[in-house]
Amino acid sequence: MRKISFLVGILAAFASCTVKEEVDVIYKNGNVYTVNDNFDKVQDFAVKDGKFIAVGGDISANYKATKVVDLKGKSVYPGFIDAHCHFYGLGLQLQKVDLVGTKSFQEVLDRIVAFQKKKNVPFITGRGWDQTKWEVKEFPTKEKLDSLFPNTPVAVRRIDGHAVLANQKALDLADITVKTKVDGGEVILKDGKPTGVLIDNAMDLVLAKVPEPTKREKIQALIDAEKICTDLGLTTVDDAGLDKEVIELIDSLQKAGTLHMKVYAMASATKENLNFYLKNGKVKTPKLNVRSFKYYADGALGSRGAALKESYSDKHNHFGTLLSSVEDFESTAKRIANSDFQMNTHAIGDSANYVVLKTYTDILGNKAKERRWRVEHAQVVSKVDLEFYKNIFPSVQPTHATSDMYWAEKRLGEERVKEAYAYKELLDAYGKIALGTDFPIERVSPFLTFYAATARKDLENFPENGFQTENALTREETLKGMTIWAAYSNFEENEKGSIEIGKSADFIILNQDIMTVEETKIPETKVEKTYIDGILLK
Structure with missing residues (x-):
């Protein structure tokens, strides 16, 4: 017993x-x-x-x-998702002259000269000048570039990417004269002569002459961009506008284990890309998702290319412009609607937003909410048009508000500016909002996104009481916009965006708790470790 x-x-x-x-x-x-x-x-x-x-x-x-x-x-969060950026463009920009932060046209010239002395490239390109930050807030002209570089073409883009300053050599290569007219763009003239400034579609004439980067340069650009992004806690990037060749390069590098960053690739809505992907269907791997097209409705507010319902307050009888006809936009939207693909359209001005929202709603009908079609930027939206956002997904970049707040009222006027950067109203309309940076137009840091969304201030604590704080987001809403809601906007909410059983182990460890730390300290946050699929990348 x-x-x-x-x-x-x-x-x-x-x-x-x-x-x-x-x-x-x-x-x-x-x-x-x-x-x-x-x-x-x-x-x-x-x-x-x-x-x-x-x-x-x-x-x-x-x-x-x-x-x-x-x-x-230590504080741990799901890996951050940048819902609208230019990942590949960031990498390429690292190989060009950096004009971000220049405080005068002379500083722009000095940087270009220093860059060329070091690099000695056959065609000088770069990005980042912003005349609204200079003492003289007018568009620059090309005369000084012509004298410094009479035999080397120069084409440098404005910070928003919707204007280019080119010298005479570059204009000659592109056959641009005083008679050049471009639909959806403008060759800026002064005293009857080209100033060198090209707006929106007119830029393409010069940019088409820029030598294509080599495959090695493209690979290096992607690797360099990944290092910057993972160091700042990004584990997925929505690259807003890529060609098939670059998408396939990203795919090959990811499969080879050379590139770890997860990419939601918006294919540029060119004829070639539309024909290829609509015929062959979506592409989905553990790290790459190709199921959307990026379309441009209008230009940018800073270069007065955003399409407005009423004229610019600081330029009488100027309304900006749509970059293509309404008919072309509608026909493209119908093609995409007849597929499984998502449509993501850049719309800044209230007129462009109306055209996009009305077209989306008319074409998608009662399926609009489930299709998750996005408006990228949704920057100036008339109160009467907010109703459309009940079914259309808003994708915004909070640092645009704190970058533009110094001059936005000049462009829009005292009343209309209140309808701009209205993130809380957009969130209330749809129930979710996706947040990004639009880098390299803005800085890469998600912590600046977080701070701009919640505090609505710049890094100098200006304005003291915040910019239009009625449209600030709470910290919880902001974190969701950078994680689970961004994942939802990509149809990826079941695989990422939160720390839950069965989802990819994309997570980050920070040196402080951004949900509770004093507001002014949010931009100082450091990423201690970044994991993608459980693999430590930082």
């Missing part, structure tokens, strides 16, 4: 012991924001095969791992 009792006791002991599942890593003692439906916070989670396999609860009772990481109270 004693032997039987002993055996029964042993069996009972074994039965009471749970066999622990082996995982790759257990993380414990963290301040973990899951961003799940309940916005729960937990302390522990486990990762296996690149996915979250356990989140919260008594993980040590059910799982074991050879590696256990003590987070020591």
Whole structure:
């Protein structure tokens, strides 16, 4: 009897012991924001095969791992998603003259001269000048460029990418004269002669003459961009406008393990891209998602290319311009509507927003909400048109508000500016909002996005009470806009955007808690570690 009792006791002991599942890593003692439906916070989670396999609860009772990481109270978040940027463009920009932050036209010239002395390229390109930041806030002219570079073409883009300053050599290469007319663009004249400034579609005449980067340069651009982005906590980027060749290069680098960044690729809505992808269908791999087209409705507010319902307050009888005809936009939208693809349209001015919203609504009908078609920027939206956003997804970039706030009222007037950068109203209309940066037009940092969305101030704490703070977002709304709502805008909410069982282990560890830290300290936040599919990249 004693032997039987002993055996029964042993069996009972074994039965009471749970066999622990082996995982790759257990993380414990963290301040973990899951961003799940309940916005729960937990302390522990486990990762296996690149996915979250356990989140919260008594993980040590059910799982074991050879590696256990003590987070020591550090704050953990889902990897940030930049819902609108130019990832490839950022990498290319690193190989060109950087004009961001220039405080005068003379500084622009000085940087170009210094760049050329170092690089000695056959065609000088770059980006970042912004005349609204200079003492003289007018468009520059090409005379000084002509004298400095009489035999080398120069074409440098404005910060928003919707205007170019070109010298005479570049204009000659593009056959641009005083008689040149371009639909959806403008050759700026002064005293009956080209100034060198080209707006929107007119830029293409010069930019088409710029030598194509080599394959090696393209690869290096993507690798360089990834380093910058992962260092700042980005794990997915929505690249707003890529050609098939670059998309396929990204795919090949990801499959080779050379590029780790996840990319939601918006194919530029060119005839070639539309024909190819509408025929061949969506592309989906663990790191690449090609299921949308990027279309440009109008230009930018800073270069007065945004299409407005009423004329610019600082330029009488000037309304901006649509970059293509309404008929072309409608026919393109109908083609996309007859596929599984999403349409994402750049719309800045209130007139452009109306055209896009009305067209989307008319074509999609009662399927508009489920199709998740996006308006990129949604910058100036008339109050009467907000109703359309109940079914159309707004994708915005909060730092545009704090970059433009110094001069936006001059362009729009005291009343109309109140209808601009209305992120809270857009969120209330749709129920979700996707947040990005539009880098390299703006800086890459998601923390500047977070600060601009919540504080509506610049880094000098201006304005003291914030810019149109009635449209500020809460910290919770902002975090969702950079994670789960951005994932939703990409049809990826079931695979990323939150720390939940079964989703990709894309997460970041920060040096402070952006949900509770003093507001002014948010921009100072540092990323300590970035993980994509459980792999440490920083």
